[in-house]
Amino acid sequence: xxxxxxxxxxxxxxxxxxxxxxxxxxxxxxxxxxxxxxxxxxxxxxxxxxxxxxxxxxxxxxxxxxxxxxxxxxxxxxxxxxxxxxxxxxxxxxxxxxxxxxxxxxxxxxxxxxxxxxxxxxxxxxxxxxxxxxxxxxxxxxxxxxxxxxxxxxxxxxxxxxxxxxxxxxxxxxxxxxxxxxxxxxxxxxxxxxxxxxxxxxxxxxxxxxxxxxxxxxxxxxxxxxxxxxxxxxxxxxxxxxxxxxxxxxxxxxxxxxxxxxxxxxxxxxxxxxxxxxxxx
Numbered sequence: 001x002x003x004x005x006x007x008x009x010x011x012x013x014x015x016x017x018x019x020x021x022x023x024x025x026x027x028x029x030x031x032x033x034x035x036x037x038x039x040x041x042x043x044x045x046x047x048x049x050x051x052x053x054x055x056x057x058x059x060x061x062x063x064x065x066x067x068x069x070x071x072x073x074x075x076x077x078x079x080x081x082x083x084x085x086x087x088x089x090x091x092x093x094x095x096x097x098x099x100x101x102x103x104x105x106x107x108x109x110x111x112x113x114x115x116x117x118x119x120x121x122x123x124x125x126x127x128x129x130x131x132x133x134x135x136x137x138x139x140x141x142x143x144x145x146x147x148x149x150x151x152x153x154x155x156x157x158x159x160x161x162x163x164x165x166x167x168x169x170x171x172x173x174x175x176x177x178x179x180x181x182x183x184x185x186x187x188x189x190x191x192x193x194x195x196x197x198x199x200x201x202x203x204x205x206x207x208x209x210x211x212x213x214x215x216x217x218x219x220x221x222x223x224x225x226x227x228x229x230x231x232x233x234x235x236x237x238x239x240x241x242x243x244x245x246x247x248x249x250x251x252x253x254x255x256x257x258x259x260x261x262x263x264x265x266x267x268x269x270x271x272x273x274x275x276x277x278x279x280x281x
Contacts, residue, residue, distance in 0.1 A: 003080040005073060005115035010080060013116050022112055024093030026100055028151030029107075031055035032091040035074060036120060036244050036279070040083035042074050043279050047207045048244075051148065052090065054205075058147045060104065061094055064111045073115055081117040087245050090115050091150060120245055128272075131252025131264050132168040134241070136233070137161060139172035139179045145202050158182040169241055171233070171254070174202060178228040181241050184249075185209040188228055189238035189267050198225040208242040208275070215274045221267070238265035247279070248272050 004016040024030035033052045036043045049070045056063050065073065074088050093112040094104060141154040159182045162170040170182040178197055180186050185206040187196045194216055199205050216223040233239070237260040239251035248271060250264035 001081050001086065001117045001119060003077070003117075005077060005113070007110070007113055010076075016114065016116070018093075018112055018114070019096040021098070021100060022093055022096040023107055024091065024112060024150060027102070028149060028153075029059070029104070030091055030093035030112075030150040031059060031061070031148050032089065032150050033148060034244055035088040035090070036247075037078055037084075037086045037088060037117075038279055039085065040078055042078065042088065043244075044207050044211065045071060045074060047210070051205060051207065052092070055148045056092060058144070059094075059149075061092065061111060064092060064113050077115050077117055085120050085122075086117045087120045088115065088117050093150075123247070127249065128264065131250040131259075131262075132241075133166060133253040133256075134169045134171045134181070134239070134251045135162050135165050135167045135255055136230070137170045137172055137182075139174040139202065141172070141202075143201055145180070145204055146199065148204060155182045167253075168249075169251070171239075171241075171251070173230045173233070176230050178230065178233050179203055180206075181243075184241040184243045184246065186228075186233075187212065187238075187240040187242065188233055188236040189240075189265060190232060190236050192267075193222040193224060194267065194271075195224045195226055195228055197228055206242055207244055208247060211275065211278060212240075212242055212248065212271060215271060215278060219270075219274060221271070236260070238268055240268055240271075248275055 002013050004013040006016045033048050035048045049067050077088055091114040094107040095109045095111050097107045158170040172179045179202045239259050241249045250268045252259050252262050
């Protein structure tokens with residue numbers, strides 16, 4: 001995974017550097033995507049490119065590449081890094097102006113475009129058999145979490161808090177209702193029905209989230225996008241986390257208490273099998 005892309009050039013990852021004045025470095029004035037790759041094939045690539053374009057439009061930054069250009073870049077990075085299973089990271093910043101200035105209009109030069117690959121380790125069977133632990137925390141992030149921004153300090157601190165409390169993820173609540181995880185979308189199962197909060201500014205439109213909703217509907221699994229109160233979260237029969245690189249994980253312990261029977265649930269087992277078939281199709 002040694003080959004990166006930076007502003008039109010492929011070069012060794014260790015040599016890919018941006019100026020100190022780059023606005024992504026100074027302000028987190030940037031957006032990104034992470035695309036999972038299975039046996040050399042980028043999964044849901046068009047969906048990821050569409051979301052990247054949405055993020056760029058949301059911050060008023062012109063797309064530096066056409067959709068075909070992004071597809072070509074991703075596939076070129078995969079090939080140059082040996083194919084197989086991996087994740088492709090893309091980032092676009094507002095560029096590096098001549099001086100530090102909060103105003104976006106001060107960035108009159110070209111955007112900075114970065115791409116590189118990372119290994120995507122197989123998911124440990126023990127995690128799938130036992131599930132993972134999560135903690136509930138107040139959602140302290142900014143108000144536009146629907147934009148996949150690199151300004152992730154709040155997420156980093158929440159993830160660190162979860163780790164310090166022997167948990168794998170922080171599940172976030174705001175005004176008495178579930179939003180999402182520090183780096184995941186969240187589903188709950190109550191009375192045989194699958195539910196996840198509807199998309200809004202506080203929630204990232206997850207690619208895996210959308211696939212799970214689609215697979216559930218196509219396989220006659222009751223599913224709803226609706227408000228989930230904190231009390232329902234704590235009383236849920238099953239809780240799942242979804243993300244592009246971690247796919248779909250069962251949460252079996254919440255704030256130290258068992259979720260349902262304390263083991264991965266039957267509905268999670270079914271949806272994971274459906275998602276595995278979809279990703280390896």
